[in-house]
Amino acid sequence: MSVDLSQFHQVFYEESYEGLDAMEQGLLEMDVTAPDDEVINTIFRAAHSIKGGSGTFGFNQVANFTHVIETLLDEVRSGDRGLDQNTMDLLLESVDCMRGMLEELQAGGEPDMTTPDQLRAKFEAILSGESAGDAAGAGDGSAGGAGDGGAGDGADGGGEGGDGVGWLIEFIPEPQMLQTGNEATRMLRQLNEICEGKMAVTAHVDRVPGFHDLNPEHCYLYWHITVNFPLERTAIDEIFEWVVDDAEINISPLGQDVESAAAPSEAQEAQAPSETAQVVDIAQPQVEASAPAEAQAQAAPKKAPQESSSIRVDIDKVDNLINMVGELVITQSMLGELGENFDMAHVQRLQEGLAQLEHNTRELQESVMKIRMMPISFVFSRFPRLVRDTARKLDKQIELRMIGEHTELDKTVMEKLGDPMVHLIRNSMDHGIESPAERVANGKSETGLVELKAYHQSGNIVIEIEDDGAGLNTERILRKAKENGVVPQDANLSQEQIFDLIFQPGFSTADVVSDLSGRGVGMDVVRRNIAALNGSIEVFSEKDKGSRFVIRLPLTLAILDGQLVQVEDQIYIFPLVSIVESIQYKGSKLSNVGGHNDVLLLRDEYVPIVMLNQLFDIASQEKPLDDSIIVVVEADGEKVGVVVDELLGQQQVVIKSLEENYKKVDGISGATILGDGTVALIIDVSGMSKMSANHTPAQSKNVKPHKAA
Amino acid sequence: MAKILAVDDSASMRQMVSFTLKGAGHDVVEASDGVEAYKIAQGTSVDLVLSDVNMPNMNGIELCAKLRTLATYKFTPILMLTTESTGDKKMAGKTAGATGWIVKPFNPDQLLTTIKKVLG
Numbered sequence: 001m002s003v004d005l006s007q008f009h010q011v012f013y014e015e016s017y018e019g020l021d022a023m024e025q026g027l028l029e030m031d032v033t034a035p036d037d038e039v040i041n042t043i044f045r046a047a048h049s050i051k052g053g054s055g056t057f058g059f060n061q062v063a064n065f066t067h068v069i070e071t072l073l074d075e076v077r078s079g080d081r082g083l084d085q086n087t088m089d090l091l092l093e094s095v096d097c098m099r100g101m102l103e104e105l106q107a108g109g110e111p112d113m114t115t116p117d118q119l120r121a122k123f124e125a126i127l128s129g130e131s132a133g134d135a136a137g138a139g140d141g142s143a144g145g146a147g148d149g150g151a152g153d154g155a156d157g158g159g160e161g162g163d164g165v166g167w168l169i170e171f172i173p174e175p176q177m178l179q180t181g182n183e184a185t186r187m188l189r190q191l192n193e194i195c196e197g198k199m200a201v202t203a204h205v206d207r208v209p210g211f212h213d214l215n216p217e218h219c220y221l222y223w224h225i226t227v228n229f230p231l232e233r234t235a236i237d238e239i240f241e242w243v244v245d246d247a248e249i250n251i252s253p254l255g256q257d258v259e260s261a262a263a264p265s266e267a268q269e270a271q272a273p274s275e276t277a278q279v280v281d282i283a284q285p286q287v288e289a290s291a292p293a294e295a296q297a298q299a300a301p302k303k304a305p306q307e308s309s310s311i312r313v314d315i316d317k318v319d320n321l322i323n324m325v326g327e328l329v330i331t332q333s334m335l336g337e338l339g340e341n342f343d344m345a346h347v348q349r350l351q352e353g354l355a356q357l358e359h360n361t362r363e364l365q366e367s368v369m370k371i372r373m374m375p376i377s378f379v380f381s382r383f384p385r386l387v388r389d390t391a392r393k394l395d396k397q398i399e400l401r402m403i404g405e406h407t408e409l410d411k412t413v414m415e416k417l418g419d420p421m422v423h424l425i426r427n428s429m430d431h432g433i434e435s436p437a438e439r440v441a442n443g444k445s446e447t448g449l450v451e452l453k454a455y456h457q458s459g460n461i462v463i464e465i466e467d468d469g470a471g472l473n474t475e476r477i478l479r480k481a482k483e484n485g486v487v488p489q490d491a492n493l494s495q496e497q498i499f500d501l502i503f504q505p506g507f508s509t510a511d512v513v514s515d516l517s518g519r520g521v522g523m524d525v526v527r528r529n530i531a532a533l534n535g536s537i538e539v540f541s542e543k544d545k546g547s548r549f550v551i552r553l554p555l556t557l558a559i560l561d562g563q564l565v566q567v568e569d570q571i572y573i574f575p576l577v578s579i580v581e582s583i584q585y586k587g588s589k590l591s592n593v594g595g596h597n598d599v600l601l602l603r604d605e606y607v608p609i610v611m612l613n614q615l616f617d618i619a620s621q622e623k624p625l626d627d628s629i630i631v632v633v634e635a636d637g638e639k640v641g642v643v644v645d646e647l648l649g650q651q652q653v654v655i656k657s658l659e660e661n662y663k664k665v666d667g668i669s670g671a672t673i674l675g676d677g678t679v680a681l682i683i684d685v686s687g688m689s690k691m692s693a694n695h696t697p698a699q700s701k702n703v704k705p706h707k708a709a
Numbered sequence: 710m711a712k713i714l715a716v717d718d719s720a721s722m723r724q725m726v727s728f729t730l731k732g733a734g735h736d737v738v739e740a741s742d743g744v745e746a747y748k749i750a751q752g753t754s755v756d757l758v759l760s761d762v763n764m765p766n767m768n769g770i771e772l773c774a775k776l777r778t779l780a781t782y783k784f785t786p787i788l789m790l791t792t793e794s795t796g797d798k799k800m801a802g803k804t805a806g807a808t809g810w811i812v813k814p815f816n817p818d819q820l821l822t823t824i825k826k827v828l829g
Contacts, residue, residue, distance in 0.1 A: 003725070003728060003729050003732060003817040005725065005816075005817075007728075008721045008725045008728075009721075011720050011721040011724055012721035014720075015719055015720050015721055042765070044763070045718070045763045045764070045765065048763045048792065049718065049719045049722075049763070051792060052719065052722060052761075052792050052814065053719055053721050053722060055792075055813060055814030056721075056722065056725065056813060056814040056815065056816070057721070057725075063814070070792075178784060179777070179783070179784070179806060180803060180806050180807060180808050181784055181785055181786040181787055181806070181807075181808035181827065182786075182808050182809070182827075183784075183827075186827060187826075190825075190826060217783070239826070241809065242808060242809030242810070245800070245803055246803070
């Protein structure tokens with residue numbers, strides 16, 4: 001029977017990645033001085049499973065590499081070896097290394113073995129350096145992946161002469177042999193099979209006690225077997241392999257004295273030779289260990305990791321879904337029956353049925369959305385490692401605290417959230433948290449704290465990144481902004497406006513550009529990425545107390561909280577998050593600055609005005625603008641006032657891609673279908689404000705704002 | 710045809726074992742750790758137990774020892790799937806009442822050959 005093992009590869013990759021995550025997490029949690037047994041066990045099990053699986057599924061490079069790690073972890077587990085920081089670092093490196101190899105294999109490539117081989121050599125050096133004996137003990141020889149069935153490969157030299165004629169076997173089980181589930185009859189039958197029936201068995205009953213002393217669960221019989229067939233000695237050893245400790249087994253070539261058979265029986269335990277071979281194997285590459293280590297910096301070109309297109313869904317969610325579909329079917333059949341011979345008398349039942357249908361549909365929609373929801377720990381889980389490595393690089397002491405890791409959000413949002421968060425956390429560690437000496441001088445504890453918090457708030461997910469560092473230095477930010485010409489020299493800004501400057505493109509306060517952050521290419525990108533997810537980011541900071549970045553995101557990208565507005569006969573939708581306020585056109589302070597672009601004076605701020613009907617070329621009837629509404633929206637930190645005819649309701653809309661169904665349209669991010677079947681376009685607020693900025697004056701000269709002003 | 714309880718915390722190994730055994734006409738019940746396997750075993754009897762050694766919650770050795778305390782599992786063959794072919798690990802398995810072992814990595818054919826030793 002042949003089984004195509006490649007069908008199990010996907011599962012193997014997935015569980016291996018999970019295992020690697022668990023290893024990484026365990027390693028980060030581990031206190032080197034007092035390792036927790038349970039954590040070590042978890043790490044060991046992960047390595048062990050990866051080794052077992054990779055060997056089984058034919059990834060011998062991974063199996064061989066993992067083997068040394070497993071060996072080392074096994075020694076730690078059994079208390080034969082302590083851990084030090086160096087080993088921990090190596091183990092963490094090896095996690096990355098295994099992940100890299102697996103990703104490469106999954107992408108259909110062949111992993112570059114340079115780094116793995118170097119790491120392996122280092123591990124082998126550790127293993128052989130301190131306790132060569134232990135290494136030998138754990139070197140079980142199965143790493144080669146040859147799949148040797150484990151049977152009697154140690155039986156070397158025991159069989160000379162025997163293969164030719166046959167064997168004489170004495171099989172004397174211990175009385176308790178049956179209690180391990182072994183049965184003599186099965187072994188005899190198997191032996192009979194391989195020697196093609198050419199054997200004679202004598203059962204001896206002299207050990208059977210009297211009836212009163214008889215224990216029915218004991219084996220009292222023993223056998224003498226003569227095999228008249230040229231069998232390999234190993235084939236016989238294999239049959240009795242599992243009972244060598246539960247039975248006396250003497251195997252001698254036919255034609256020899258039974259007495260002399262004692263010697264070959266030792267071969268049963270001759271596992272040793274194969275292990276010695278393994279030791280040589282392990283020790284060998286150690287010689288070259290130091291040389292290639294230098295070349296480590298030269299990293300292999302990395303292939304783009306395959307984005308996983310499958311998600312794991314909690315079985316409860318699926319059950320729930322099936323349950324709901326069941327209800328939907330019931331409602332459908334009920335309505336179907338009602339429709340078949342409809343009569344006005346049944347109107348009430350029809351209404352009930354429709355209400356039921358609405359209820360079912362809504363629940364079903366919610367449940368389907370939930371499938372895409374995953375705990376944010378998928379993003380958070382990479383941060384302990386990041387914080388640990390960065391802190392070491394910066395020579396700071398930083399503790400990471402994570403709260404609300406089980407908060408769920410849409411997978412797509414999550415995938416796009418990782419990079420901005422990495423940036424913010426790095427910033428907090430690099431710029432926020434002070435050096436231990438500075439902290440102590442300021443009366444803080446040596447260890448800085450970075451706190452990640454995630455929670456749901458009114459249909460949004462809120463993520464906070466807070467540090468107890470120096471806080472934003474407003475003076476320096478302002479000075480830098482003036483130097484860089486981001487703001488005019490005489491600008492007088494509120495604290496909030498100053499904080500906002502860090503999100504400006506090309507702005508950096510770092511006096512020395514470090515390799516971690518401070519190249520000024522970050523915060524504006526962070527804000528843009530978050531805005532692209534229909535989210536917002538705010539910063540709060542207090543000098544010497546710390547900073548807090550608050551990110552607000554919709555739970556999903558597939559549904560949007562929208563404000564419906566009417567312009568002539570068209571309905572448009574603004575994302576609710578982008579709306580600052582809505583005011584009446586009548587009575588607003590409008591003025592014409594610079595000839596053609598009108599601005600609204602909103603408190604002490606000038607806000608450009610966009611006429612939506614002109615921007616989108618909607619045929620308009622001449623009518624006074626007095627009844628119009630100005631919707632003030634904010635995008636990329638800039639406010640824009642959009643003139644619309646009327647505000648309609650607010651509702652959740654399902655976003656449909658315009659690009660997929662039509663083509664990309666400037667200023668529009670998507671479309672949705674309203675309850676009455678009409679299509680409404682969703683406005684891309686930042687795209688729209690850019691569009692209006694480039695809008696030719698010729699087109700806007702029809703505007704007659706002074707009528708109203 | 711036999712009823713086999715396959716215990717492994719690794720989903721890919723479990724699938725491979727299960728697929729192979731089913732392909733050979735056996736009936737397979739799966740469990741992902743010792744605790745789950747023991748729970749299953751209490752409710753049903755099987756012809757063979759194949760169990761991984763290293764598992765969370767309850768490892769294979771503990772499972773083996775616990776199964777032997779059940780009347781229906783007193784003589785049931787229990788094979789350990791192990792990468793550790795060293796003597797002491799095998800000994801621990803034997804002491805707990807394991808019938809034998811299959812050393813990983815093994816391929817489907819090796820698995821079928823090995824289980825033939827204890828079935829029927």
